Amino acid sequence: MPKVSEVCRHVRSKVAGPFWVTVDLMFDGQENYDRYSGSAALNGDAIAAIYGVDATTVSLYPIPSLKVLKISYPRPVPQGSVEERDLHSGQQYAYLLDVDL
Structure with missing residues (x-):
């Protein structure tokens, strides 16, 4: 089974406001894109399990013309709070790199 890091040319995460994180999977x-963007390993339940959030709060936005799957989920704590460990959410993508598709 290939991993996300093997089928995407670029994976990034970023802040999407003080309460949300967005991860972009840019397929190679x-x-x-056609084969893996709809993978069960990337559905709302799987993303929720990886990031420890409620599956009903995960949003998936496929963008076929760009070969991108955008994933948004709520931050565990608001941006800038005392418990915050990744202020700009720039490291959150790493949890997806080794996901088997």
Whole structure:
């Protein structure tokens, strides 16, 4: 089984406001996008389990023309709070790199 890091040319995460994180999976070609963007390993339940959030709060936005799957989920604590460990959410993508598709 390939991993996310093997089928995406770029994976990034970023802050999407003080209460949300967005992860962009930029697939390496149309074939990989078509084959893996709808994978069960990337559905709302799987993302919720990885990030420890409620599955009903996870949003998936497929963008076929760009070969991108955008994933948004709520931050565990508001941006800038005392418990915050990744102020800009720039490291959150790493949890997805080794996910088997």
